[in-house]
Amino acid sequence: MELKTRIVKSAELKNSIIKRLYFDKALSCADLSEVLEKSVPSVSKAISELIEEGFVMEQGYAPSSGGRRPLMYCLQPSAxxxxxxxxxxxxxxxxxxxxxxxxxxxxxxxxxxxxxxxxxxxxxxxxxxxxxxxxxxxxxxxxxxxxxxxxxxxxxxxxxxxxxxxxxxxxxxxxxxxxxxxxxxxxxxxxIAIAEQKFGIAKNHRDVMVINLGWGIGLGMIVNGELYRGNSGFAGEFSHIPLFDDGALCTCGKRGCLEAEASMLVVAEKAIQGIKDGHISSLKHTDKDPYKVVGNAIMEAANNGDQFAIELLSDAGYKIGKALAILIHIMNPESIVLSGRGAIVGKLLLAPIQQALTKYCIPRLVSSTELLISALGFNAxxxxxxxxxxxxxxxxxxxxxxxxxxxxxxxxxxx
Amino acid sequence: MELKTRIVKSAELKNSIIKRLYFDKALSCADLSEVLEKSVPSVSKAISELIEEGFVMEQGYAPSSGGRRPLMYCLQPSAxxxxxxxxxxxxxxxxxxxxxxxxxxxxxxxxxxxxxxxxxxxxxxxxxxxxxxxxxxxxxxxxxxxxxxxxxxxxxxxxxxxxxxxxxxxxxxxxxxxxxxxxxxxxxxxxIAIAEQKFGIAKNHRDVMVINLGWGIGLGMIVNGELYRGNSGFAGEFSHIPLFDDGALCTCGKRGCLEAEASMLVVAEKAIQGIKDGHISSLKHTDKDPYKVVGNAIMEAANNGDQFAIELLSDAGYKIGKALAILIHIMNPESIVLSGRGAIVGKLLLAPIQQALTKYCIPRLVSSTELLISALGFNAxxxxxxxxxxxxxxxxxxxxxxxxxxxxxxxxxxx
DNA sequence: AGCACTTTTTAAAAAAATTTAAAAAGTATG
DNA sequence: CATACTTTTTAAATTTTTTTAAAAAGTGCT
CATH class of the missing domain: 3.30.420.40 (ATPase, nucleotide binding domain)
Structure with a gap:
């Protein structure tokens, strides 16, 4: 009985050390004491137990900051x-x-x-x-x-x-x-949002909006440092806000949604129509190709400088920018990250998005938000x-x- | 030295008890132990000290929930x-x-x-x-x-x-x-937002959007249970999102902002113009009246059933509703509260807002958000x-x- | 009315955490 | 290159907190 409660108590601290080391890679005993708000002796004892149990290992000494060099600990990766x-x-x-x-x-x-x-x-x-x-x-x-x-x-x-x-x-x-x-x-x-905030381009940002450019357009929100899903888990239904008066009909039943105007699926549709209409482009199309293949082809062509493909993406980018303007006004995030599959054409989207932001945002709001492109991409x-x-x-x-x-x-x- | 540290330590618990009792009015020792995650003996000791010091007092016994009746404690109001x-x-x-x-x-x-x-x-x-x-x-x-x-x-x-x-x-x-x-x-x-969430109609709601209907249109956001101000304190710039293509010119320099279309100031302007154009109404207007007086008169007239005033407010309500539709899509809040000065005509705004929400929102989103009218009003x-x-x-x-x-x-x- | 079962409160014992002090390992500087 | 000043780590003493146990105060049912 006494043994059990002893384990329960010390387990709390030990588990939080493991969690912390997962996110921060390597920390000294003093660091851990500070971030976990526990005394150095408590942390020290927990660490030595964790080492004995095979969860933590010594990683070597970090450079001195003016005194004794701290011994850094990290997780035993194979634990x-x-x-x-x-x-x-x-x-x-x-x-x-x-x-x-x-x-x-x-x-x-x-x-x-x-x-x-x-x-x-x-x-x-x-x-x-x-x-x-x-x-x-x-x-x-x-x-x-x-x-x-x-x-x-x-x-x-x-x-x-x-x-x-x-x-x-x-x-x-x-x-x-x-x-x-x-x-x-x-x-x-x-x-994707928490990946970008913990290990990606928006590391440690408190307030981040991550746009998931897939076949649709998703939004993951990090608010006050943590994921926000709303009252019933529906927060971030970004792509169905009423954005364009009497725009294209959307799968959600409404008109003028962002997704119906600027998603990769719509871009693919427009490309197919454009080719039929005789646009000059390196893109080839046979009716049998599914949208997925077309979409990938567009992104590749655009990255290779194909004018028609770039035009199509720019148009989508500008519309996404208008929606982001709204998001910035409401959320005033530290950064907006373009992530997901579509991040590979992120650089091409940057200019038209910025253009839309300039038009639709109060200046001091645009300037306090960074627009970033994911480096994690498909791995996010x-x-x-x-x-x-x-x-x-x-x-x-x-x-x-x-x-x-x-x-x-x-x-x-x-x- | 020893005395000082003893006071410092126990002060933390005692202060958090005071804070808790301020918000929850009356709690038993067991309640406090649970919400503060401290053992009953610790809390018990702190309470008796607080009573001795004159900050807390006994309030009497609460009804039993099947066992011994709990002795409730509350703050000494004059402490x-x-x-x-x-x-x-x-x-x-x-x-x-x-x-x-x-x-x-x-x-x-x-x-x-x-x-x-x-x-x-x-x-x-x-x-x-x-x-x-x-x-x-x-x-x-x-x-x-x-x-x-x-x-x-x-x-x-x-x-x-x-x-x-x-x-x-x-x-x-x-x-x-x-x-x-x-x-x-x-x-x-x-x-106003935290007032509504702590002591108002949205008490204890985790995610609430509070609209401050004053001369402008403000927004206070409670997200994950706490106030959200964004990365640089600008979050909630709700009234300047691009809402109407080529709408009225706004003080912010852009066109089509909500504030330029639906604020009380704009309603007052429209009323003055309308009276000049010969609209039948109980409203009287002399050019000398400042907008503030006109605005109050409109709200009063509308509450007394004046058709023209109601029309003006309905129009504003519908536009506010369109903006709220966007807010609901992004935030999926538990509730939206109409508060501030304008809350006194909240009932009249309800119908046109609901109408706009039905038009511009995905059904499952509208139905998961309550639309409430503040009872705190001017005191919020x-x-x-x-x-x-x-x-x-x-x-x-x-x-x-x-x-x-x-x-x-x-x-x-x-x- | 008495018995079984709750919940709240108090008191004593045990465990856990922190404080304090000191040692160890560095840096910087004249 | 020794001295003064850092920072990190270890060890012992003390305080704080929690656990455990028991008492007090109720409910509800037979």
């Missing part, structure tokens, strides 16, 4: 692993990362249609299990499985109200049961899911040190 | 007082509240022009000092002075970049020096400033129990 899953409408990527965010194997990409596919959920579980088995990593070494997916998602309860019907049961509970590891889910745009979502797992690390292991957890799991699996 | 100041462009109100938010004297209202008035700041300080002197309350009994004012404000540093030029010195420090009490400032719309800003003072209570008294503070101040004043 635990994070399974990251990034889904879109058509395909799913799976990847396992160590505690330094380094992949331990090739990313596996599989076709998996979400829309109207009752088999999607069992298949997803199968793919994840296969991946873990193939990796050779023991289940009790997995911190958690993070899954990013499109749709309206309640992260706390673990539901996706758009895809992956789980017959009323919590998706996270269900998948956790079948895989033997804790599961966390979140919306893809949200994950995978990194975001890893962050999702580690963000929940201290909460979910509150009553149990990860050490005792691993021990108890080994025992039960031997039974 | 300390809060000075609240609400400024607008033309006039300033001052009021002193006890710890139960009850006014201890009549509100004093004085003419005080903010725009282009170098005497505004010394006058403000004089008014505050006069008010405190007249109240008969000792300076060391004043928790703090909260001031709400229009303009771009940095609450943390205590600057107002629009009005009350303080020659580079922090406004809050300056006023604190001259009045002998801690001073906190914030933007008027922000204060004063209550908001009191909240501002108490929100900072535990932070600013971190190293000193309020008791020892009062004692030390008594000594120095006797010297």
């Amino acid at each position: 635990m692993y994070i399974v990251t899953v990034a889904m879109d409408q058509l395909s799913t990527r799976i990847q396992m990362l160590d505690l330094h965010n380094n992949p331990i194997a090739e990313t596996v990409m599989t076709e998996l249609k979400l829309f109207n596919n009752p088999k999607a959920l069992p298949l997803l579980i199968e793919y994840i299990n296969d991946y873990i088995d193939a990796s050779g990593v023991a289940r009790n070494k997995i911190v958690g499985i993070g899954i990013g997916m499109p749709g309206f998602i309640d992260s706390a309860k673990g539901f996706n109200y758009t895809y992956l019907d789980s017959a009323g049961q919590s998706l996270t509970e269900l998948i956790a049961e079948k895989t033997g590891a804790p599961v966390y889910i979140a919306n893809d745009s949200s994950l 979502e995978l990194i975001g899911t890893a962050v999702l797992v580690m963000e929940n690390f201290d909460k979910d292991n509150k009553n149990q040190s990860i050490t005792t957890k691993q021990l108890s799991m080994e025992k039960t699996s031997k039974n | 300390m007082y809060i000075v609240t100041v609400a400024m607008d462009q033309l006039s300033t109100r001052i009021q002193m509240l006890d710890l139960h938010n009850n006014p201890i004297a009549e509100t004093v209202m004085t003419e005080l022009k903010l725009f282009n008035n170098p005497k505004a700041l010394p006058l403000l300080i004089e008014y505050i000092n006069d008010y405190i002197d007249a109240s008969g309350v000792a300076r060391n009994k004043i928790v703090g002075i909260g001031i709400g004012m229009p303009g771009f404000i940095d609450s943390a540093k205590g600057f107002n970049y629009t009005y009350l030029d303080s020659a580079g010195q922090s406004l809050t420090e300056l006023i604190a020096e001259k009045t002998g009490a801690p001073v906190y400032i914030a933007n008027d719309s922000s204060l 800003e004063l209550i908001g400033t009191a909240v501002l003072v108490m929100e900072n209570f535990d932070k600013d008294n971190k190293n000193q129990s309020i008791t020892t503070k009062q004692l030390s101040m008594e000594k120095t004043s006797k010297n």
